[in-house]
Amino acid sequence: MLGLVVVLAFIALAVFAPWVSPMDPVATSWSAIRKAPSAQHWFGTDEIGRDVLSRVIWGTRASLLAGVVSVSISLLIGVPIGMAAGFRGGWVDAVISRITDAFLACPFLILAIALAAFLGPSLTNAMVAIGVSAAPIFVRLTRGQVLGVKVEDYVEAARAVGNPPLRIALRHILPNVTAPLMVQSTLAIAAAVIAEASLSFLGLGQQPPAPSWGSMLNTAKNFIDNAPWMAIWPGIAIFLLVLSFNLLGDGLRDALDPRG
Amino acid sequence: MFDFLLRRLAQLIPTLVLVSMLIFGLQQLLPGDPAKILAGEEQDPAVVEYLHKKLHLDEPLPVRYAYWVGGVLRGDLGESVRNQQPVLTLVAQKLPVTLQLAVMAMAIALAIGIPAGIVSAVGRGTAWDWGANVFALWGISTPNFWLGILLILLFAVNLGWLPASGYVSPFEDLGANLKAMIMPAFVLGNAIAAVLMRHTRSAMLQVLSADYVRTARAKGLSERTVVLKHALRNALTPVITLGALELGTLLSGAVLTEQVFTIPGFGKLIVDAVFNRDYAVVQGVVLVTATAYMLLNLLADLAYFAVNPRLRH
Numbered sequence: 001m002l003g004l005v006v007v008l009a010f011i012a013l014a015v016f017a018p019w020v021s022p023m024d025p026v027a028t029s030w031s032a033i034r035k036a037p038s039a040q041h042w043f044g045t046d047e048i049g050r051d052v053l054s055r056v057i058w059g060t061r062a063s064l065l066a067g068v069v070s071v072s073i074s075l076l077i078g079v080p081i082g083m084a085a086g087f088r089g090g091w092v093d094a095v096i097s098r099i100t101d102a103f104l105a106c107p108f109l110i111l112a113i114a115l116a117a118f119l120g121p122s123l124t125n126a127m128v129a130i131g132v133s134a135a136p137i138f139v140r141l142t143r144g145q146v147l148g149v150k151v152e153d154y155v156e157a158a159r160a161v162g163n164p165p166l167r168i169a170l171r172h173i174l175p176n177v178t179a180p181l182m183v184q185s186t187l188a189i190a191a192a193v194i195a196e197a198s199l200s201f202l203g204l205g206q207q208p209p210a211p212s213w214g215s216m217l218n219t220a221k222n223f224i225d226n227a228p229w230m231a232i233w234p235g236i237a238i239f240l241l242v243l244s245f246n247l248l249g250d251g252l253r254d255a256l257d258p259r260g
Numbered sequence: 261m262f263d264f265l266l267r268r269l270a271q272l273i274p275t276l277v278l279v280s281m282l283i284f285g286l287q288q289l290l291p292g293d294p295a296k297i298l299a300g301e302e303q304d305p306a307v308v309e310y311l312h313k314k315l316h317l318d319e320p321l322p323v324r325y326a327y328w329v330g331g332v333l334r335g336d337l338g339e340s341v342r343n344q345q346p347v348l349t350l351v352a353q354k355l356p357v358t359l360q361l362a363v364m365a366m367a368i369a370l371a372i373g374i375p376a377g378i379v380s381a382v383g384r385g386t387a388w389d390w391g392a393n394v395f396a397l398w399g400i401s402t403p404n405f406w407l408g409i410l411l412i413l414l415f416a417v418n419l420g421w422l423p424a425s426g427y428v429s430p431f432e433d434l435g436a437n438l439k440a441m442i443m444p445a446f447v448l449g450n451a452i453a454a455v456l457m458r459h460t461r462s463a464m465l466q467v468l469s470a471d472y473v474r475t476a477r478a479k480g481l482s483e484r485t486v487v488l489k490h491a492l493r494n495a496l497t498p499v500i501t502l503g504a505l506e507l508g509t510l511l512s513g514a515v516l517t518e519q520v521f522t523i524p525g526f527g528k529l530i531v532d533a534v535f536n537r538d539y540a541v542v543q544g545v546v547l548v549t550a551t552a553y554m555l556l557n558l559l560a561d562l563a564y565f566a567v568n569p570r571l572r573h
Contacts, residue, residue: 202519224424235406239402
């Protein structure tokens with residue numbers, strides 16, 4: 001529950017950023033460089049006088065967008081392919097499983113970095129890179145679930161009354177594999193938020209001056225000895241958002257799978 | 261055991277071939293003529309021409325792949341466009357640094373994660389359990405580059421106990437080396453400790469309710485013996501397999517950790533290569549990482565085999 005509340009709060013923050021944010025997140029001020037937190041700037045200012053609070057608020061957009069869009073890409077790629085592998089079996093399954101193994105053999109973030117590097121640095125490409133890199137997990141999960149469900153009596157019954165395969169897959173199998181996919185998606189959003197922050201931290205995500213938590217931390221690292229507040233707040237924001245998605249995922253798992 | 265090893269090695273080969281195709285395929289993502297991009301900002305026509313020939317860019321894709329993979333099999337991963345060194349040499353130079361970081365991180369992860377998992381399972385529902393779970397959630401949810409920055413702030417900037425960044429070879433000065441590596445190793449180990457704790461906890465909970473544990477207790481063995489000798493040994497098998505998956509996290513995490521602490525390892529090599537548009541190095545590092553990851557998983561399978569006598573027959 002707590003996870004859900006915090007996630008909703010972050011969504012509200014992202015949607016209402018223009019109204020909630022006290023200042024323009026990209027407006028620089030040469031008279032307010034690296035100012036400590038004060039009544040005027042609650043979270044302090046950065047190396048070119050931008051308001052850290054406003055940048056953290058606007059940064060919510062990049063992080064949430066990256067989390068949701070990347071996981072949607074993973075689902076769009078992973079679920080149909082996993083369904084095909086599990087449902088068709090045979091050589092289709094063998095080919096898909098070997099390709100999935102190959103993708104899974106590359107550590108997730110390293111694959112995402114390589115993809116983002118070849119695609120070029122931008123938030124959109126980072127989301128594509130994260131989504132593609134995480135897709136094999138969904139292929140494997142969907143395949144496993146479909147293998148379990150397709151031998152159930154109701155699927156046999158649907159087949160016996162002459163339903164075409166596509167209809168069986170979409171109407172009878174898919175609805176019964178969504179619960180674990182929902183849990184995995186929620187946890188994957190948490191991982192995608194960290195991955196986007198990581199790519200932005202490395203300079204491969206959101207490009208300056210647009211605010212993103214990862215790139216704020218990258219800059220903050222250089223001013224750690226005289227402006228530590230620059231590093232504290234974006235980090236807390238990532239931590240809270242990721243924590244709440246993790247809590248939400250754990251909660252969903254407990255709710256949807258009483259055996260777990 | 262030997263059959264098992266052979267079978268697992270045979271399974272590795274098709275995966276490795278596909279991984280090599282995947283990595284080679286990355287090049288296709290570059291917009292436009294790769295030779296022009298590889299030739300750098302000046303795009304000297306002579307260099308572009310040379311690269312075209314060298315990379316066989318006028319040949320069809322499968323032929324180019326064959327050339328590339330042929331080189332890889334001979335140990336030729338290409339050449340860095342930045343400093344004209346063979347990619348393999350660069351990788352070999354950086355590998356020991358990352359290896360040390362990874363081994364230290366794994367040691368820290370095991371030293372924290374497994375005891376925390378045991379304590380939490382044995383004391384299920386107590387404050388210890390709650391504390392261990394909070395630790396696990398914290399570990400999973402904290403981006404390690406942020407934790408790195410916070411530790412630098414505390415131990416380097418405020419307390420002045422440890423260096424903020426940099427690397428000293430252990431052969432030069434072991435003390436200075438450990439001082440420089442302890443923070444990055446902790447940062448990297450922390451997240452893995454959290455995952456190991458969760459796996460250990462759930463495996464222990466399962467094992468602690470098994471019949472043989474009840475029998476051991478009924479025999480009047482001390483709780484300590486029951487937990488450590490009878491339960492833990494059996495609980496560790498799934499932890500090894502699941503823990504092996506974390507080796508990927510370890511390799512990925514090393515990229516960020518090395519960046520934060522300016523450690524000249526593998527991770528720094530790939531990031532620098534990305535920014536220098538040194539694509540051969542990026543491909544080489546990904547290929548070596550994927551191969552290493554697969555081999556480490558194979559080792560984990562063998563360890564699983566070794567601790568589980570039932571599998572030997």
